[in-house]
Amino acid sequence: MSSPDFSPVTVIGGGIAGATSAIALSRHGFPVTLIDEQPVAGGQIFRAPSPYARKIVPPNHEFSGGDTLRQKLAASNVDVRFSTRVWGLSPTLMLDLLGPDGINQLPAATLVVANGATERFLPFQGWTTPRIIGLAGASILMRNGGTLPGQSVVVAGSGPLLFSVAHQVLELGGRVVAIVDAGHRSDWLRLGAMLSLDPARLTQATSWMLRLKKAGIPIHHRAHISEAQETGTGLRLTVTEMDHPERRHVYATEAAACGYGLKPSTLITRTAGVQHRHDPVGGYLEPVTDTAGRTSRPDLYVTGDAAGIRGMAVARLRGLITAHAIAHDRGVISRDTYEALTRVPLRQRRRLEAVSRQMLPLMNAGSAIPAHLQDETIVCRCERVKAATLRSAIQAGAEDLNQLKAWTRCGMGPCQGRMCEDSARGLLAAACGKTPEEAGSFTARMPFFPLPLTAVTGDFTYSDIPLPKAAPL
Amino acid sequence: MTQALHTRPDVFDTVVVGAGVMGATTALFLARAGQKVALIDREDMFRAASGVNAGTLTLHMTRAQLIPHAIRGREMWLDSANWLGEDVGALATPGLSMAFTEAEEELLRQRARVRQEMGAPIEVLSAKETIRIEPGINPTLRAAAYCALDGHIPTYRVGGAYARALRQAGVTIIENSPVEGISPATGGGYEVRITGRAHPVRGHRIVLSTGAWLEKMLGWLGYDIPIRCLINQLVVTETLPPVMRSVLSIANGLLSLKQFANGSVLIGGGWQGEGNIHQGGTRVIPENLRGNVRLAQHVVPRLNEAQILRVWLGLESETPDAMPLIGALTPDEDAFVVGCIHSGFTSGPYMGRLLAERILGSDPDLGAFDPTRFSSLPATGTRP
Structure with missing residues (x-):
């Protein structure tokens, strides 16, 4: 075992997987920064209810589970940056953030992506x-x-x-x-x-x-x-x-x-350049990970539903296992300790995942719908692109999802294709006799969400702008 | 639409490598003149500079010597319904290039003078006159150069329009086919070898129109011309209420700003990103994003209400003298090049058509663009 490396770990996403992972990493002795876009932790499932909702919605597992998670996080040494969103990142894992104080950058030596799922x-x-x-x-x-x-x-x-x-x-x-x-x-x-x-x-x-x-x-x-x-x-x-x-x-x-159904949120992992695969059962793109969430890029881990949809019970176990794996990879715990710590979580997870996998075809049951969209139906809401426009571009030779986007603007709007990618891909694949994987995926672009222009410009005067030398006359 | 090349193909009259505006226009006019033409691209067509550029039609930002060509190119874009077969949505607007400091005003006047001499209808306006034309401009400006002949194109409409025209003209389009070598074929003409394909594509002549990738390909033909690859940053905002009607620029040329019909504002001007075209991947340099966007907000203060929707990078190629390469590479007139044209989107269709005319036997004046000007190879020497 080499000497332990306690350099900092950054976790994106304060849902079940991310918060569990951050707390466990902190217990292993790592300085942990957790970035979460919401004002309090919990993610989607354990999202904190409004005071009104707490009064009128009957008590449920999601409220109590979320409250416990938030208490544990508050009692931990994790440095949590709430109301902070990741709008871009570089291959060196320099994160571009938009927080309450505007934009800034945060270098991540080790990154755990736990940004969950997007609805299809x-x-x-x-x-x-x-x-x-x-x-x-x-x-x-x-x-x-x-x-x-x-x-x-x-x-x-x-x-x-x-x-x-x-x-x-x-x-x-x-x-x-x-x-x-x-x-x-x-x-x-x-x-x-x-x-x-x-x-x-x-x-x-x-x-x-x-x-x-x-x-x-x-x-x-x-x-x-x-x-x-x-x-x-x-x-x-x-x-x-x-x-x-x-x-x-x-x-x-x-x-x-x-x-x-749900699909993993992949803007961050695609921008980071890690290997992805198309899961034919889930009908979505997911980063290629091992059991512990390791990706094709060293120091970048993906955990929870961001690594493939398995649901909240599995998300907690995944977050835990990823944290132990990082401790092991960094020489903080031995192989034996890793195995001892993960024996029970891995066993529970195998059992629960059998159920989760059974849900994937149910979530993906609409996969045949895009092939039969009526010509007049709007596919891309942001850019008002109809199915007929997509079909005519396909006929002109746009046989790849990015060429289809380039020629029709489908997926170019504020949501960056979160809403239309699945239907555009399904329509394209059906029209060209391709598999969804062959039809492709939209190239991920920064910023990941519309960014206030003034957050980038800040306060400045004309003389602050480093004007490049004039173009040739 | 990629042609299956598993069987041994026929010999094409012309094989064009590089399916952007210039190569595709050359291919289109050659095919319409009766030639059998193949058009090859390493990716899908129109996905590099021709698909991602800012869509500016400009005389302010083009090289002064190229102004006559840019005027003709702009006319072609505005007339695309007639020669391309569909209207790509080019819009004629004025263009304003602004000066905010004394030094910039001097630069502006000097540049306007040279461009006027080359035929651009440019006049210098006072701040007051400028604001009357474009009320949203920062009132601290000192002067602006006004050009009646500018405009813009929603770039995304161009690729599909070309695809339909090329197909109708009978051009064989070979996409997703990186060319890994070009060599003279026995019995004349050339063999173009494509990665992962058993048989080369053969042509009696070749045209290279691969933009930033020209340096390597010219090397295969014996030319050693260093081609600089600019990695230009572009920024687009969410839709806004109308904030400008003209194409806006600044005296040193490092800004292009326009609002499209859908309300989105495009911010460009050649601020640089980083990357490597051979290894792939380009990235935004945060300081340059900030600089470019600050400049835009300075020029049109109401952009402080905007949200940045997307940032991307496009490649532009430049020769050592920043003048185009257009013409024959061999004395036998069987290898040609078209590319490295400053503000190439504006004049691209015209340049592509000129090369087609040259290949078809007429004699347009391409002297200033002679690709052999950098080379020790004698223009009348032997085939490489």
């Missing part, structure tokens, strides 16, 4: 109408804000979040008009059979399903919203069955929440 969205005719929001956004609005997206809500898309959101609507006294799921009923039954491996999830799922059943809410499997129209009082939604497109159901509702 797939468009339909009329989806940019007001009162249609994402499933994840709806969940935050209700659980952390105590506010319903509407008195009546159609919950649509795919994956377990469908039932969580439907349950939350009922909890706040709202009406679930219908649940529209792209997945097969048989896939849910298979998942149900596996839940014995994860008793906590089994209890939760059973109580949700009983309550939804009791409320008599219609559930459509292998179906999706194909069209939304604004009416005087809300929305008129057309639901189409995927295997029988002639079978349609029309619902009137105040609001709709729609999302098609």
